[in-house]
Amino acid sequence: MSSALRAEAGQIDVDAIVVGAGGAGLWAALELAREGIPTAVLTKLYPTRSHTGAAQGGVCAALGNVEEDHWEWHMFDTIKGGDYLTDQDAAEVLAREAIPAVIELERMGLPFNRTPDGKIDQRRFGGHTRNYGEGPVRRSCYAADRTGHMILQTLYQQCIKAGVKFYDEYHVVDLLFEGGSADQGGRCSGVVGYKIADGSLHVLRAKAVLLATGGYGRAWRVTSNAHSLAGDGMALAWRHGVPLMDMEFYQFHPTGIVGIGILLSEAARGEGGYLLNDSGKRFMEDYAPKLMELAPRDMISRAMYQEIRAGRGIDGKDYVFLDVRHLGRKVIEEKLPDITDFARVYQGVEPISEPVPVQPTAHYAMGGVPTNLETEVLANAAGGVVPGLFAAGEVACVSVHGANRLGTNSLVDLLVFGKRAGKRMAVICKSTTAPKHAAGAERAIRDEMLALSTRPEGVRPAEIRRALADVMMEGVGVYRDETLLTNAVKEIQRLKGEYQRVRVEDTGSVFNTDLLEARELGYLLDASEATAVSALARKESRGAHSREDYPERDDEKYLAHTLVWRGAGEAPATKIDYKPVTITKFEPKPRVY
Amino acid sequence: MDVELKIQRFDPEKDTAPHWETYRVPVEPMDRVLDVLTRAKELLDGSITFRRSCAHGVCGSDALLINGRNRLACKVRVEQLGKSISVAPLPGLPVVKDLVVDMDEFFGKYRSVLPFLIADEPEGTGERLQSQEQRDVYDDTTKCILCAACTSSCPSFWAQPEYVGPAAIVNAHRFIFDSRDQGAEERLEVLSNEDGVWRCRTTFNCVDACPRGINITKAILEVSTAIGSRG
Numbered sequence: 001m002s003s004a005l006r007a008e009a010g011q012i013d014v015d016a017i018v019v020g021a022g023g024a025g026l027w028a029a030l031e032l033a034r035e036g037i038p039t040a041v042l043t044k045l046y047p048t049r050s051h052t053g054a055a056q057g058g059v060c061a062a063l064g065n066v067e068e069d070h071w072e073w074h075m076f077d078t079i080k081g082g083d084y085l086t087d088q089d090a091a092e093v094l095a096r097e098a099i100p101a102v103i104e105l106e107r108m109g110l111p112f113n114r115t116p117d118g119k120i121d122q123r124r125f126g127g128h129t130r131n132y133g134e135g136p137v138r139r140s141c142y143a144a145d146r147t148g149h150m151i152l153q154t155l156y157q158q159c160i161k162a163g164v165k166f167y168d169e170y171h172v173v174d175l176l177f178e179g180g181s182a183d184q185g186g187r188c189s190g191v192v193g194y195k196i197a198d199g200s201l202h203v204l205r206a207k208a209v210l211l212a213t214g215g216y217g218r219a220w221r222v223t224s225n226a227h228s229l230a231g232d233g234m235a236l237a238w239r240h241g242v243p244l245m246d247m248e249f250y251q252f253h254p255t256g257i258v259g260i261g262i263l264l265s266e267a268a269r270g271e272g273g274y275l276l277n278d279s280g281k282r283f284m285e286d287y288a289p290k291l292m293e294l295a296p297r298d299m300i301s302r303a304m305y306q307e308i309r310a311g312r313g314i315d316g317k318d319y320v321f322l323d324v325r326h327l328g329r330k331v332i333e334e335k336l337p338d339i340t341d342f343a344r345v346y347q348g349v350e351p352i353s354e355p356v357p358v359q360p361t362a363h364y365a366m367g368g369v370p371t372n373l374e375t376e377v378l379a380n381a382a383g384g385v386v387p388g389l390f391a392a393g394e395v396a397c398v399s400v401h402g403a404n405r406l407g408t409n410s411l412v413d414l415l416v417f418g419k420r421a422g423k424r425m426a427v428i429c430k431s432t433t434a435p436k437h438a439a440g441a442e443r444a445i446r447d448e449m450l451a452l453s454t455r456p457e458g459v460r461p462a463e464i465r466r467a468l469a470d471v472m473m474e475g476v477g478v479y480r481d482e483t484l485l486t487n488a489v490k491e492i493q494r495l496k497g498e499y500q501r502v503r504v505e506d507t508g509s510v511f512n513t514d515l516l517e518a519r520e521l522g523y524l525l526d527a528s529e530a531t532a533v534s535a536l537a538r539k540e541s542r543g544a545h546s547r548e549d550y551p552e553r554d555d556e557k558y559l560a561h562t563l564v565w566r567g568a569g570e571a572p573a574t575k576i577d578y579k580p581v582t583i584t585k586f587e588p589k590p591r592v593y
Numbered sequence: 594m595d596v597e598l599k600i601q602r603f604d605p606e607k608d609t610a611p612h613w614e615t616y617r618v619p620v621e622p623m624d625r626v627l628d629v630l631t632r633a634k635e636l637l638d639g640s641i642t643f644r645r646s647c648a649h650g651v652c653g654s655d656a657l658l659i660n661g662r663n664r665l666a667c668k669v670r671v672e673q674l675g676k677s678i679s680v681a682p683l684p685g686l687p688v689v690k691d692l693v694v695d696m697d698e699f700f701g702k703y704r705s706v707l708p709f710l711i712a713d714e715p716e717g718t719g720e721r722l723q724s725q726e727q728r729d730v731y732d733d734t735t736k737c738i739l740c741a742a743c744t745s746s747c748p749s750f751w752a753q754p755e756y757v758g759p760a761a762i763v764n765a766h767r768f769i770f771d772s773r774d775q776g777a778e779e780r781l782e783v784l785s786n787e788d789g790v791w792r793c794r795t796t797f798n799c800v801d802a803c804p805r806g807i808n809i810t811k812a813i814l815e816v817s818t819a820i821g822s823r824g
Contacts, residue, residue, distance in 0.1 A: 046696065048739050049652040106720040109710030109773065111728055111735050118722035143735075149651060150735065157709035168700075197689060226647040259623075262649045342649060345668055346623070462635035505639030508606045511690040514639040 003199075004453040004507055004515050009442045010195075010202035014040045014165075015429040017191055017206040019172045019233060021047035023148075023411065024393030024418030025212030026155035031422025033162040037429045040204055041164060042193050044171040044228060044516070047156045051214055051226045052414065055148025056265035056338065058140030059105075059411040060128055061098035065119045066138040071095040073130060074139065076586060078409060081127040081296045082366075082402020083543035083553065084588035085246070085561070085581055090398040092584065093373055094409070094416055101415040102141050110154040112143050113335075123335075124270045127296040127406040133593070136294050140408050145267050145338045151411060169196040171516055174445040175209065175236050175389075178435050182379050183241030183565070188388035189435030192442045194449070196516065199509025201442045207432050208388055208425040211237060211369060211377075212418065215394040216527040218520075220362035220477075221469035224256055224263040230520035231527030233395040237369050238526055242377055242386060243563040245397040245579070246367035247527070248535035248545045251405055252478050254300040256361025257346050258319045264339045264358060266407040269293040271335055273324040275300070276355060277312040283320070288593040295593045298404040298544040301360040301478050314357060321355035360478055366405050366544065367534070368397040370563065370579075375421040381563055381579040388428075388435070392421040399561060402581075403543020452518050458503025461518040464495050468521075468528060471495070476532050481549040485536040492529045493572050499525055500570065526566065533573045534562045555588050596620050596671060598629055600641060601681035602691050611688065613679075620671050626659055626678060627666040630692075642691035650804055653740030656683055657692055663742040663802035683745035685754065699741050702757050706765035706783055711776025727772040734767040734812050736805040743799035743809055749792045756792040757784065759799040759809045766812040769819060777819070785820045793817070 016032050018025045021043035032039040062069040074095035079086045113121040122138040130137035143150040170193040180186035190205040213233030217225025238244055255264045275293050277283045287303040288295035308318050329352050332340055343349045343356045369391040370378040376385040393414040400413055475488030506514035540554035541547050560578035567573045598618045603611040616633045634641040644654040648667045655666040658681040660674055686694035744750055744758035769777045784790050790813055799809040
């Protein structure tokens with residue numbers, strides 16, 4: 001009889017492991033290669049298919065190539081954009097190191113658009129301002145509207161040049177610890193990888209493991225995220241006693257394609273596009289008169305919901321228009337070619353002559369696995385680290401994005417902290433000894449995975465996944481309240497119960513995507529639970545977390561990061577703690593634009 | 594409404610040869626082929642196997658032979674195909690299972706053209722300058738997402754699997770014509786051998802197949818010309 005897993009297990013010893021090959025993972029791998037550290041990069045896709053490649057609009061750095069700009073302004077915008085939940089030391093690192101990171105990308109060959117004098121061109125983006133909020137500034141360095149694609153390609157090219165060892169289509173299914181789990185002071189000592197091509201498990205041992213697995217947008221029904229974004233790294237860490245931080249802060253991007261959520265970049269508004277309600281009014285003048293359509297994303301998504309609730313959606317329906325017609329064919333085709341194509345292919349709309357229907361789409365996790373500035377994973381609110389474990393990019397929470405991320409700062413984050421991760425891991429690898437070999441380390445996960453495909457009967461993963469997507473959309477969306485969130489927590493718990501009966505139909509060992517999707521559903525349930533539980537506990541409105549029953553920001557009680565731990569076994573998550581926000585330069589103020 | 598979805602199935606642990614299976618799948622008017630495949634897997638048979646990730650044409654995972662043409666499943670709408678849809682793996686590549694092909698050789702050829710900037714001058718203090726006009730010369734070939742739709746649509750590749758193929762040449766072009774790069778000579782050397790650019794018969798299959806709209810044949814001709822002008 002065929003089995004979903006092969007009986008024998010492989011053993012691979014390296015110094016460093018990178019899980020995920022998006023921008024953060026690739027840059028970390030590059031730094032490790034430069035230091036001569038034997039490294040394995042595992043990705044469940046091929047590296048060039050990572051979701052960094054879907055980022056469109058640009059990467060902000062205060063180069064000042066087009067007009068005056070300073071990293072201090074970028075730092076301030078990031079903090080204000082994050083509704084003062086951003087750790088200010090982290091925002092300073094982000095804004096300062098964005099500049100050399102972008103220059104280094106250029107030197108690696110990234111084909112940026114250019115100014116008339118041949119420098120990297122820059123354009124406007126939401127929430128990025130001159131002189132601490134006076135008006136929009138040109139800070140976003142870009143390559144048409146496929147900046148993420150170019151970053152991903154360029155970093156992958158450099159990894160090939162540097163001889164980085166990739167394990168393509170290896171799905172990481174467990175983290176290994178020695179000396180106890182993360183909350184017991186244990187050290188991360190490796191991972192278990194599942195080779196998708198033949199169903200074999202591989203135990204990889206290392207001194208340093210980086211989680212660079214991205215976000216979990218697939219928890220929601222309408223999302224800009226790839227199918228593969230299931231919160232793998234967050235859930236795996238959570239299951240081993242690592243807390244998750246600020247999970248209630250999840251960004252809805254204002255301009256998704258209606259119904260399916262594919263993103264139409266903020267670059268459309270950066271180039272001057274309008275948002276219009278049913279009467280053709282630029283409604284943002286009622287919500288953010290200074291920045292208008294370039295206000296931060298959380299504010300625009302809420303404004304769209306307000307318009308729709310007031311009956312001012314297009315034809316009274318649940319969407320508004322993104323209008324770029326006045327920019328003219330040349331700008332649209334040269335600077336926004338991909339999103340023009342998306343509107344044509346997926347909506348049958350011609351942006352040159354028609355306004356494009358848009359609605360908010362689940363987009364980005366501000367929260368995630370907590371880390372310090374060196375990307376070392378934190379075990380508690382006091383800042384103690386989990387030895388051997390690192391995180392960077394969307395999976396991590398440093399926190400640079402606070403309660404709401406500014407456009408382009410996701411790319412800045414993965415460049416700056418991906419690079420920092422590689423450097424720090426190299427130091428750790430040179431100064432520690434290899435973990436001990438634990439025979440049969442893959443046994444527990446083997447049993448767990450086999451159970452999914454050997455139950456005589458059960459529930460299809462897709463049924464639970466659809467139900468979860470509805471719960472998250474209705475209960476943990478742009479607007480929340482006690483009733484919605486209480487119900488969501490309860491429903492997620494019920495679905496976690498259902499998941500104990502999940503069964504995959506494919507029982508083979510070759511390329512068993514049925515089994516992998518069932519695993520991913522388990523990750524999504526964990527990440528969703530952390531999100532809903534954290535959201536219920538935070539009785540205030542801040543950034544992307546908007547409580548209708550607590551509409552004001554409450555700095556006295558909640559100027560702090562939420563930490564939530566997983567319950568034991570299938571028990572619900574109830575342990576919550578708060579970690580103070582680091583404030584260095586900018587005292588919290590009301591957030592108006 | 595429903596469509597008739599024919600999928601070429603092959604399970605190496607059970608089958609000796611590929612065979613077709615037909616499914617009736619409910620669809621919405623704006624559905625893409627990827628949505629139909631996903632629904633068939635979710636509702637009818639969990640063992641149907643295909644790659645996918647971004648679902649909007651930028652990651653390159655789901656290039657397939659759809660109604661006889663190489664397309665990304667996430668970029669073809671059902672209404673463009675009618676009531677009968679056939680889906681098979683990309684031609685000319687070894688089948689792993691159902692619609693999944695082995696990509697190792699494909700990526701190996703990509704790596705063979707040195708697809709990275711070669712500019713080993715001392716580290717400068719800042720960015721290099723490049724005019725927008727210099728950048729425009731290679732803009733088209735920067736769009737490649739390595740989905741393999743072009744290479745697996747090429748009759749020269751089917752006849753001679755050692756042919757480096759259009760995707761690798763596109764990625765060589767992206768650097769050969771970049772004003773910052775100094776590695777053109779090495780790449781042209783790779784591409785001037787018997788399995789290089791000369792195998793192109795300008796059938797334009799690759800141009801038709803490319804989901805990114807890259808004028809691949811033009812890029813190949815520009816590379817051929819560069820080899821010719823080396824003397």
